[in-house]
Amino acid sequence: MGIRLTVFTTSIITGVIFFFLFAGISFASYKQAYDDYHNEYSAYRQAYQDFIVASSTYNTYKTLLTQNTAMEKMRVVLIKRDLVVSAYFQAVIEKMRETEGFSADSLNTFSGIVAAETAYLNDHQREINSAANIEDLNKVSGDFDDKYKTIEEEMKKAIGSILLAKIDLQAAKVDDLSARVNDTLTGLQNNGHDVLSWQRGLITARGKIDLYQTKRDAAQEVFSPQNSYYSNQEISLMSGQKFLAEGQQYLHEAGNFLLEIMNSLING
């Protein structure tokens, strides 16, 4: 008996330690990735300011020395810009890992996209380093500009998928709560209670959940366009977030109706 209790207690303590350890690692991973991204971004901003000064000096004096300085500063800022994008992608991956309810399939898909973009950015950095003159540098800089439209859309899709995962989790919870309220009312009805007014409240709550679903679908269409209207234009994060905020409001209202039903059943 004593040995069994000791084994049981040890198992519990080990489980708790592992839970906090992994939870801590998960949180630390995103925080670390975000800090790295933030540091890269600060370095990029400084490099950009240095480049602006060097470029302006070159345009004023047009000497070989100022030209070389401007080229070196441009090389630095272009590489820093690539590093910002790579660090940002890593932070987003960690954010996805940290987000409760984010699907493993979506994470794998995005990881594949990031691997491809990272390969492109590595090649791009080699091209920046091997650019021999101003024309070459301007060309590799322009290549990134063309590519960045695609990269930015992928970033927005990734953010959209994180936000959708967050609200989907809450919607699943309210579906469960609504089913439990329904079970409660059914039980009362089976015992001969008149539950008509509460059932009306439940229907209203479910109507709100349906309205949430329309807003959620609209947001998904903005983040991952399927029809031609959205696919022919840039993803607008703000539009998607607006739909989600409206959906969030409907979820809140549905929850309030359910709570009112329970308050009435308990408090009279």
Add this chain to the structure above:
Amino acid sequence: MEIADGGEIIRPDRKVELNASLVLILIITSVFVFALGIGMAFLIFSHQNQPAIPSPAANISPTLTPVARKPGILSGDAGALKLQGDLKTWLGEVDNLDLLEPQIAPPAIDLKINIQ
């Protein structure tokens, strides 16, 4: 009014005559104003000397008649209380849901970086 030969204006002497009815009106008005003043002074002083009377509304606390409230049909039911608590918790989660996530907004980087 006449003008003398030398161009000097000659004003005729006029006496101010008070009409009897005008005098009467003045006397009546004065008496009225005086009486009004006395009346107001009386009112003011009589209020100051009176002890303060507490307002009935301030002192008398109304006795509430207890409303007979019927407890709910699931009053005290553990399952119902659990569901009520879960709903409250969930509402808190929904209200605190951050759907902006400004930290993971795409980075504001510059395009068209080149040397002219």
